[in-house]
Each structure stands twice: as structure tokens, then as C-alpha cells.
Amino acid sequence: MRALIFTEGGSQIGLGHISRCCSLYDELEGRGIEAEFIINGDKEKFEIIEKKKNMVVNWLSKDFLTNYIKHNDFCIVDSYLAREEIYQVISSLAKKALFIDDIGRIKYPKGIVVNPSLGTKSIKYSNVDTNCYLLGAKYIILRSPFVQVERQEIKSQVKEVLITLGGSDIHNLTPVILNELSSKFSEVIFNVVIGNSFDNIEEIKSFSSKNIIFHENVTAEEMKSIMLSSDFAITAAGQTIYELIATQTPFIPIKVIENQHFNILALKELNLVDVALEYNDPFFKEKLICEIENIVRVSNRINLTEKYERVIDGLGSKRIIDALLSEEAKEENYFLRKAKSEDVFDVFQLSNEDYVRKYSLNIDKIEWEDHKVWFKNILKSNNHVFYVITDHTDQFLGQLRYKIENDSATISISLFKSITGKGLSKLLVKKSMELIRNERNEIRNIIAYVSNDNVASKKLFESVGFLLRENDSGILKYNYSIS
Incomplete structure (x- = not known):
């Protein structure tokens, strides 16, 4: 018995899919099941999974899938690129298929559909009579270091700020933010996380200042430590927001890609943020400063951390794999x-x-x-x-x-x-x-x-x-x- 995880990542896609699927890989491996990543990407190697079994190949073809998937394989698909017919092929070949979806992208074939996010209520799914649907906060996928974390204190003065724009920073926002903030808040340490798919590393590192610390290709454990040492974060509104909530780290979210739309809606509806920034807003810098002025107030940060309590329990990966391995998904x-x-x-x-x-x-x-x-x-x-x-x-x-x-x-x-x-x-x-x-x-x-x-x-x-x-x-x- 083996489980194949079909996903994607790279310089223009980022590593969000790979990152969250790592938790499913670990859960499978912990149950004695052979797991393997099949990654469609523009890189030959991904450090995030260097110790996990993986293959980098364009799997978006019927011929590849037919030759590689065995009849007793469990298949997990986390993709924004695969067409509906590719999903149908995987569903027909696998012992059981599980599809991760954030936006109701396609009409899914027979299998388990998982939407592991806060923002599921606005998404309409079809095939409700043939598929099993696992939707919402109970199925949010966290990497293992972020499960059941407790922040020890909320400091009265902001001393450290985390800046993390995902695995690739596709809009080159990190230099914009550093240029705006590093001198204006000279007493604050900025922890800047640089993903291994950044194309602008040299430009980012040109900001040579004693209050900027660069963190490259960090592990999940290292990221948790950075979050806990930071008083708040400026972040892309993707998978990282769940890890910030899990570590009770107040954050200012930035919508950097359209598929983060439902995340933003859910954050606002649950009153976890008041304002979400958009990367292409002509007043982006001014709004960022305004949000920072709000979040530096200790009362506002305490209020935010209290709201984060119990939103995510960290058992999403376990529940998802339980459903995949059960005798009947429905x-x-x-x-x-x-x-x-x-x-x-x-x-x-x-x-x-x-x-x-x-x-x-x-x-x-x-x-x-x-x-x-x-x-x-x-x-x-x-x-x-x-x-x-x-x-x-x-x-x-x-x-x-x-x-x-x-x-x-x-x-x-x-x-x-x-x-x-x-x-x-x-x-x-x-x-x-x-x-x-x-x-x-x-x-x-x-x-x-x-x-x-x-x-x-x-x-x-x-x-x-x-x-x-x-x-x-x-x-x-x-x-x-x-x-």
C-alpha cells in the first residue's frame, strides 16, 4: 500500500501546496504507509521535502498517470493547474482519491473533497451525493511544530516584526516593505523570511541594516520560533495565516493572489482582522503604515491573540487521513x-x-x-x-x-x-x-x-x-x- 501526493510548486507558484501536503505525508508515514510526492514544478530539487521521497515531473498527462498509478494506491491531489479530466483519470485509477480544494475550482469526480480553510461557506460544491466533503476549520492542515502551541506573553512594546511573503514573493513586495519600514522603525528588528523560490534575493539583501535579519529556507521548527519571537507579522494571506493563528501571532494580511480571496473574507467575517491589504492598491504603503500603527498597541494585540484561541485545533491532518484510509469515505x-x-x-x-x-x-x-x-x-x-x-x-x-x-x-x-x-x-x-x-x-x-x-x-x-x-x-x- 502506498499513497501518492500529486501537487505543484516553483518560482511562480510558490510552495504552499507542498508545505501543507508535508503534514499529510508525515501523517501517512507515521501510520506505516509509504508516501511519495509527485511534483509538477520548474525546479529539480525542493529543500522543503529533501528528506521525503519525491519525484519532480510534469504529471499532468494521462499517459504518465496510467503508467504510474497502481490499482491499490491512495492518491492525494493538491493543484490549481490540473484539468478536470486529469482528476477523472486519477479517480478512476486509484483505490481511493482525495482532492484538496480552496475555491471550488472544478466539478470533482468520485472521491473525498477537502477544503482546509476558514473560508468555505461561500463556495458551492456539486456532486454532494457521490462525494465526501470535509470542509472548514477542523480540516486546516498544520505542520507538526505548529500543533498546540502556546505563546508565553504579549510584550507591551513591539521589538520584533516578521515579514513573510510566501515561497516566491511574486510581486517583489519584500523590498517595498523594507524600504518603507526599516528606517522609520529603526528600533524594531525585522525578521525577513526568504523563500527558496524568491527571484529577488539580491535586491532584498541589499538592505543592509542592523535591524534587519534575513532567514533563508527555514524549517517548520525555525519558522515557529521566529513567529513566537515576533510581536506581529506582515504576511501573504495564504497558508501562513493558519500557522500565525496557531502561534497566536497578530498579523497584517496581504492578498497577493486571487485564490486568497476566501481567506480574506473569512478573516473579516470572524473579526480576526479589520483590514486586509492588496498588493496592487495604489495606497498600499499608506494603508500598511496605518495598520502598523493600530497593531503596535498592546491592547489590540492582546485582543487579536484572544480571538485566535480555539479557531484551529491542529488535528486537520489526522482527520483527513482517517477519512482517506477508512473503508468507506461516504x-x-x-x-x-x-x-x-x-x-x-x-x-x-x-x-x-x-x-x-x-x-x-x-x-x-x-x-x-x-x-x-x-x-x-x-x-x-x-x-x-x-x-x-x-x-x-x-x-x-x-x-x-x-x-x-x-x-x-x-x-x-x-x-x-x-x-x-x-x-x-x-x-x-x-x-x-x-x-x-x-x-x-x-x-x-x-x-x-x-x-x-x-x-x-x-x-x-x-x-x-x-x-x-x-x-x-x-x-x-x-x-x-x-x-
């Missing part, structure tokens, strides 16, 4: 379990989906800070029973809650769209009613409040046996009596 079994503190972010994302808020009694979007307080109180409350819905990989798929008052319990349910329309709601409500009756035998009535416009919910509760009792200005009250 199970028809769904489970109810008690909510845990780790579910806070998943519940937040689902609760803020437009289709969920549309039929809620309070239609306003929920703020992250308010949600964290609410969630913590709900878990501790004896007047609430909170279940989450998962599949066999423990992927969060929905929530089902009961608020208990005397001998009555008010039910609320919301599911991700990936499992709606399959008749699951009825089964899950029935299962939850069995659980709540066993757990709280004082309950005699279960109540559901439904908007009159929410046709699906009305049909759901009526099919389970709820009876309509009241209509208060378009809010329907359903009741289920327990004998």
Missing part, C-alpha cells in the same frame, strides 16, 4: 453526541449561515466574542441539552439543542446544507427525542417554534408528530406530548 451513518468546547467554532460558523439566520427569531449575525460567552454558558447550563451531529470522521454537520423549563423542552435544529434534503432531519429529531427522554425523564412536552415561511421545518415537525398549537404573528408553536 457513510450513511450519522451520529448525535454531546457538544464539547472544541465545537465552539463549528457552531459559530453554522449559526451565521445566511439560510440559518433567515428563519431564526433573531436574524442578526452573531459576533464571535458574544458567541464564545454564550457557548461556554450553554455547556455549563443544567437547563440546556446540546447535541452535535457528526459522521464517522467526526465531521461537524449540524446542531440540535433543547432548552428545558420545568417539564417542557424547546427544540432547535440546524444542519449544514451538505446533508439537507436527505431525510436525515426526521431521523435525527426522533433520535434526539429518545435521548432527551432517557436523560431527562421529567419532560412531558417538547415545543418547536417555527417561522410560518419555513416550509421545510413545518413539514419536519409535523412528520415527527408535532401538532400546531399557536400562530403568533407568523411564529408557529408546535407541541409534542409525551405520555
Whole structure:
């Protein structure tokens, strides 16, 4: 048994794909599975994987794939270049295929589709009935040194700043930033990370100053150390933002390529940043200075690090490989379990989906800070029973809650769209009613409040046996009596 990782990297592409796939490689290797990188790139050697089995070749051809993939191979594809027909070839040849996607780029063939990012809600996927989808923060891929890291302190004065523009700095931003900042903030040390695909190394190194330290071709462990020593970072809005969140390092993101668009949307929606810069903004320098003036304030940096807590738990690679190696990637079994503190972010994302808020009694979007307080109180409350819905990989798929008052319990349910329309709601409500009756035998009535416009919910509760009792200005009250 072996696992082939098809990806790309180079001077114009960067190393983001290779970097995140390293974690999947390590997870596979740790389970005793032979793994190999197959890289389409313009280099003969990549230092980032020099100790891993790899081949640099243009794999975007049916002939190569047909000759190289064996029928019992697991295949992982992380690409912005491969055409849909190439994915179809890999899917047909492999024992099982897993596709990493950030932007809903194509219609994926049979397999597992993973979107390992914060910004998944705006992306629409097809083939929901034939593919397994692993989406969101639970599947963010971190390199092993960044798992469960704790920052020791937030310094009152900024002493070090990290500048990292990805593996290639395709827009030559590093010299622009250094020219703007190194003399203006002469007492601050600038840790400048130079990727091994930079074409502008000599120009960058021409900035000879005692407050600039260059770090070339750093390992993951070295990058973690630099992040922890830096008080904030100026970064491209790619994979590095997740490592910064994991190390609780405040950062100013710069969108340097279009596929970072959804990352930026998610950062703003979660209130993890106020402003994201764009490399081609004519006022880039002025906006950068403005953001630096904000982030140097210790209260702002403390606020940011607190927001980063629990966003990423670092178990994404494990969950992804669990799904790849399971006997069936798509199970028809769904489970109810008690909510845990780790579910806070998943519940937040689902609760803020437009289709969920549309039929809620309070239609306003929920703020992250308010949600964290609410969630913590709900878990501790004896007047609430909170279940989450998962599949066999423990992927969060929905929530089902009961608020208990005397001998009555008010039910609320919301599911991700990936499992709606399959008749699951009825089964899950029935299962939850069995659980709540066993757990709280004082309950005699279960109540559901439904908007009159929410046709699906009305049909759901009526099919389970709820009876309509009241209509208060378009809010329907359903009741289920327990004998």
C-alpha cells in the first residue's frame, strides 16, 4: 500500500501546496504507509521535502498517470493547474482519491473533497451525493511544530516584526516593505523570511541594516520560533495565516493572489482582522503604515491573540487521513453526541449561515466574542441539552439543542446544507427525542417554534408528530406530548 501526493510548486507558484501536503505525508508515514510526492514544478530539487521521497515531473498527462498509478494506491491531489479530466483519470485509477480544494475550482469526480480553510461557506460544491466533503476549520492542515502551541506573553512594546511573503514573493513586495519600514522603525528588528523560490534575493539583501535579519529556507521548527519571537507579522494571506493563528501571532494580511480571496473574507467575517491589504492598491504603503500603527498597541494585540484561541485545533491532518484510509469515505451513518468546547467554532460558523439566520427569531449575525460567552454558558447550563451531529470522521454537520423549563423542552435544529434534503432531519429529531427522554425523564412536552415561511421545518415537525398549537404573528408553536 502506498499513497501518492500529486501537487505543484516553483518560482511562480510558490510552495504552499507542498508545505501543507508535508503534514499529510508525515501523517501517512507515521501510520506505516509509504508516501511519495509527485511534483509538477520548474525546479529539480525542493529543500522543503529533501528528506521525503519525491519525484519532480510534469504529471499532468494521462499517459504518465496510467503508467504510474497502481490499482491499490491512495492518491492525494493538491493543484490549481490540473484539468478536470486529469482528476477523472486519477479517480478512476486509484483505490481511493482525495482532492484538496480552496475555491471550488472544478466539478470533482468520485472521491473525498477537502477544503482546509476558514473560508468555505461561500463556495458551492456539486456532486454532494457521490462525494465526501470535509470542509472548514477542523480540516486546516498544520505542520507538526505548529500543533498546540502556546505563546508565553504579549510584550507591551513591539521589538520584533516578521515579514513573510510566501515561497516566491511574486510581486517583489519584500523590498517595498523594507524600504518603507526599516528606517522609520529603526528600533524594531525585522525578521525577513526568504523563500527558496524568491527571484529577488539580491535586491532584498541589499538592505543592509542592523535591524534587519534575513532567514533563508527555514524549517517548520525555525519558522515557529521566529513567529513566537515576533510581536506581529506582515504576511501573504495564504497558508501562513493558519500557522500565525496557531502561534497566536497578530498579523497584517496581504492578498497577493486571487485564490486568497476566501481567506480574506473569512478573516473579516470572524473579526480576526479589520483590514486586509492588496498588493496592487495604489495606497498600499499608506494603508500598511496605518495598520502598523493600530497593531503596535498592546491592547489590540492582546485582543487579536484572544480571538485566535480555539479557531484551529491542529488535528486537520489526522482527520483527513482517517477519512482517506477508512473503508468507506461516504457513510450513511450519522451520529448525535454531546457538544464539547472544541465545537465552539463549528457552531459559530453554522449559526451565521445566511439560510440559518433567515428563519431564526433573531436574524442578526452573531459576533464571535458574544458567541464564545454564550457557548461556554450553554455547556455549563443544567437547563440546556446540546447535541452535535457528526459522521464517522467526526465531521461537524449540524446542531440540535433543547432548552428545558420545568417539564417542557424547546427544540432547535440546524444542519449544514451538505446533508439537507436527505431525510436525515426526521431521523435525527426522533433520535434526539429518545435521548432527551432517557436523560431527562421529567419532560412531558417538547415545543418547536417555527417561522410560518419555513416550509421545510413545518413539514419536519409535523412528520415527527408535532401538532400546531399557536400562530403568533407568523411564529408557529408546535407541541409534542409525551405520555
